[in-house]
Amino acid sequence: MANFTNKLSEDDINFIKKQKMFFVSTTPKEGKINLSPKGLDDTFKIINENKILWLNYFGSGNETAAHLLEDKRMTLMFCAFEGSANILRLYCIAKVIQEKDENWDEYISHFPIKRAARQVFEVTIESINNSCGMGVPLYDYLGQRKELTDFYDNSSKEDHIAYMKKKNQVSFDGKETKLFEK
Secondary structure, three states: OOEEEOOOOHHHHHHHHHOOOEEEEEOOOOOOOEEEEEOOOOOEEEEEOOEEEEEEEOOOOOHHHHHHHHOOEEEEEEEOOOOOOOEEEEEEEEEEEEOOOOOHHHHHOOOOOOOOEEEEEEEEEEEEEEEOOOOOOOOOOOOOOOHHHHHHHOOOHHHHHHHHHHHOOEOOOOOEOOOOOO
16 A cells, blocks of 8 residues: 655665656646656655756767756655565656866765766655555576676766767757756
């Protein structure tokens, strides 16, 4: 049975810290709903019971940033793929912080690995839903994939910027991300 609260409990925080992966969902006013799996280590920081910072590295699209320009809502979901069954959904309002923003250094300082950073999302939790998760299958965790981090580590900041200028300024639906706009 679903249980709604409005702040993270100690059990919620411990559950989040054990997860190897989470899902992010955003939507524009019109266009495709985006649902993305995330899983790189040290990219998710719980600041307090209602505030999270999430470091987003660059990749093939930039849907989340484009969507948040139209609708600030974001849902984060964690599923137990091992251990006791649980699904934790965080219904949030999110703010995009990019390197061009004056408070970038303050936000990025929360993360040990900064290379390839595209945005930090400041996520404010409005509602939390815990549900049973008994329909989620069990999986064995084998580790993080290395291809993306190897690419980041073996390319320069200039390469990262060139990639983002080519692939991350417009969403799949043609919506602006304002990644490099002042």
